[in-house]
Amino acid sequence: MLVRIHENAGHRPRSRELDALAGHSVFCGEFRYGRGGEIFGEGEFADYLYQVSTGAVRSYKLLSDGRRQINAFHLPGDIFGVESGEVYRFTAEAIVETTVRFTRSHSLFETGADGVVPAVNNVLKLVTRNLQHAESHMLLLGRKTALEKVAAFLVEMDGRLTAAGVMILPMSRRDIADYLGLTLETVSRALSVLKGEGVLDFVGPTQRQIVLLNRPKLAQLDS
């Protein structure tokens, strides 16, 4: 399932964001994963960090009986797999065919005297952004209703992947449900309600392409 490409290739794909993170050039290569391909597993040694080039990634935790909580969706440009500990605290999987850039984690810290300061600072910014997202997601998980959760999800995704007026969701209803702490049926029902109220509409053959028709109302439902 995993195909390694470009590693140590002669040409140099741009990886400015990862470079900027480290404060110097750290490009290592690219990986490509098929649908459902595991990028790393919870508890594994965190030797790489990643940036999505194309596609989408979900990162999640599991309970022993299989209940899943998706922590975040990573879309093109997003950096993930940043751990200041030893191991990954999530499992990360490609949702669709996905290409990621990667670099060795230790390259962030093992640089010379001058390089390490901006690197640590940038890691701090990144971890802080993750923390902020986690904090607002706790409010969502603990205190919002199903409709509010789905509305919040749509608002978030609208800001991250709406292009040309259409939002093309890479993830399934089950993924959305496991992100919002719901069942897939409840997500489906909430979307139907929103469609019935004229807040959104589906386009195309599948139900994964959404047009938002009433953003103010959606924002209001997000409360």
Add this chain to the structure above:
Amino acid sequence: MLVRIHENAGHRPRSRELDALAGHSVFCGEFRYGRGGEIFGEGEFADYLYQVSTGAVRSYKLLSDGRRQINAFHLPGDIFGVESGEVYRFTAEAIVETTVRFTRSHSLFETGADGVVPAVNNVLKLVTRNLQHAESHMLLLGRKTALEKVAAFLVEMDGRLTAAGVMILPMSRRDIADYLGLTLETVSRALSVLKGEGVLDFVGPTQRQIVLLNRPKLAQLDS
């Protein structure tokens, strides 16, 4: 409600942890807050960071209609109010009579060349610890049942404030509920169930002093 003590006092209370965080001495003073006293509010400029000396602190977010999600309880020794952004992202309140040490936030970053590296590193460790807690709490909020949530809460608090075999909870049932994404009635019922199963017992006149009688079973319920 707010009484400022010791500020710029002649003697030097120890504040080794805060000092260690900054990599040099940054002690500013202590504040004392009564029950429910607000230490800082969400959105305020984050000019101080704090460490609990005695008492307990809750930090939370609110929805517009008053629904509350408590993000964390801060107990003696815990450092809180660390923001790498401009403003606090939570409101922090004293749960009981509480004394906190404080220092100016910028003292972490405005030190000379050598001092700032360990400081940023320590802030990173702290933020990472917060992130880890938030991540496991998302799993709890999104995917655990009421009984599992309460069991997890007891396990967490057992590790943090059991002394001499007794756990004395500083927070009310409502606080616990808002931490776990439940109602106070559900928390109360879950505790009654656990008592009925012989997992715990109440001691003393109030219901806030708990003895754990069957930790293996409790850990198992936490799944």
Add this chain to the structure above:
DNA sequence: CGACTCCTTGACAGCGTTCAACAGTAGTGG
């Protein structure tokens, strides 16, 4: 003692889950 807060417990309702059936889409191979 009275007022207040906190907690428990009961009865009931409702939101979201569970279980199930069905439809549409995509992928596969003949």
Add this chain to the structure above:
DNA sequence: CCACTACTGTTGAACGCTGTCAAGGAGTCG
């Protein structure tokens, strides 16, 4: 191209966990 299968999503019906509403007890403090 079409049948066959697997996957995904929608919708309905019934259940049940948790929330809501309410009453009452117990502790605290003036």
